[in-house]
Amino acid sequence: MQSGSKVPVALELAGQGPEPLAAYLHVPFCYHRCGYCNFTLLAGREDLHEQFVEAILTELSWLEAPQPVQTIFLGGGTPSILRPELMERLLEGIAKWLPIHGIGEWSIEANPRDITLSNLKRWSDFGINRVSIGGQSFQARKLQVLERDHRSEELNCAIELAMSHMPRVSLDLIFAAPQETLMEWQDDLEKAVCSGVGHVSTYGLTFEKGASFYGRLQRQEIAKIDEQLELDMYNLAIDTLEASGIEHYEISNFAVQGQTCQHNQSYWNSDRWWGFGPSAASYLGNTRSVNHRGTLQYLRKVQSGVSPIAEQDHLSIDQQCRERFVFGMRQRKGVDWENLKTQFPDQTTWQIQNTLHKHIEHGWMEHQGAYVRLTRSGLVISDGLWNEYLTAR
Ligand code: SF4
Structure with a gap:
């Protein structure tokens, strides 16, 4: 938008x-x-x-x-x-x-x-x-x-x-x-x-x-x-x-x-943050906005009193869940999966869980108490894993 x-x-x-x-x-x-x-x-x-x-x-x-x-x-x-x-x-x-x-x-x-x-x-x-x-x-x-x-x-x-x-x-x-x-x-x-x-x-x-x-x-x-x-x-x-x-x-x-x-x-915890300056992103109340990337365009907008926001997306509950999982999994402690499941609709968490099971079978992810996290072999290929979680099916 x-x-x-x-x-x-x-x-x-x-x-x-x-x-x-x-x-x-x-x-x-x-x-x-x-x-x-x-x-x-x-x-x-x-x-x-x-x-x-x-x-x-x-x-x-x-x-x-x-x-x-x-x-x-x-x-x-x-x-x-x-x-x-x-x-x-x-x-x-x-x-x-x-x-x-x-x-x-x-x-x-x-x-x-x-x-x-x-x-x-x-x-x-x-x-x-x-x-x-x-x-x-x-x-x-x-x-x-x-x-x-x-x-x-x-x-x-x-x-x-x-x-x-x-x-x-x-x-x-x-x-x-x-x-x-x-x-x-x-x-x-x-x-x-x-x-x-x-x-x-x-x-x-x-x-x-x-x-x-x-x-x-x-x-x-x-x-x-x-x-x-x-x-x-x-x-x-x-x-x-x-x-x-x-x-x-x-x-x-x-x-x-x-x-x-x-x-x-x-x-990584999908908290809320402000962003200022060219290309900076804000994440506030399920809305993600990104300022104009070009510095000259950013300057022109702000100098004329116009919002420098170039894009704004409202994240659905499904997207919020997927992003929270993926960004959280970047951390070595992983994601408190038992807790996450209680906060989002079953349909989304079931889909994530199906992919998760597959990745656990491959040895790329593992359970650790209430958490799921990347294994050492999952870490090195993690860039290639996230898209499957982010894409709704
Ligand atoms: S040009 Fe070099 S110093 Fe500047 S942001 Fe890029 S990598 Fe960093």
Whole structure:
């Protein structure tokens, strides 16, 4: 459904149940575009940073009253790219409109180059207590292949500095880069463990349409690594990190005790969340809405007082059940199936259960008390399992 009304976003979606627990804000700028990235962002457009900050503050003001949340995630893009005075204006606005209540979590995604003492101090002065570092690798060759704009020495310094000034630090790592070997990946994992970060996210490299790697793959300028090697890398990540006390708690995420990402758990638990900025999604009262993906279009809409929502879907009870199951199953603890069954119509849960039985017989899923969860062999093929649960028959 298209939305082009003059009604502010928050008012379109408000009054549909309990208030959201989480808020995501998307900063759509980067220094340059990495070869594998097809995210919604503009590279090298510092001229638009100020307009963007004004626009997202306007979008926030359409909440009309401060909306307390438990978690905030300032993501992108590269939010840390904003110059100090713009960052301060943005953080001040976020703190005003989305006050964190209780023991909250406020994360910022940062380029290692932006992790300086003054930035860390500025961020924590406004309440940020978790930094997610886009490190991707500690190795010069791999960073170059991935077209990252930081050096491995900068990553080491950034982690050390962040850990001495922020309560929680997370590190992103990519595996299965072209020509990467298992030993190189092992080295990255060991360096991550030695760095002492409390949270690690690992992602296998993908070749998405819109990313320059996609075209280079078609032209055979680069090649994917062997599929079995990629699976071995994923398994190595689980074994290495778990052996070091960094628990595998979601398909791609690992944390020491007490450092799981609370914000992302809102998504996996199908809770409610606000989204602000281009391409950001909100999930409120069974309604999912997504803002315009294009930054220029987002700016034009907000600057003319028009809702930036591009799509809005009302989820049926059947869809809600299926999504709750699939997103919940991403977590290693799985889904409380006995509880879920009591909340949704039998017709939907029977269909899910039929598929579940099949996957249990294959050894991809298992019961554990009231929960069902992925087995180790289910984990590595999980991407291919979800569609069957999401599709009503
Ligand atoms: S820094 Fe992250 S968001 Fe920005 S271009 Fe690179 S991969 Fe994409």
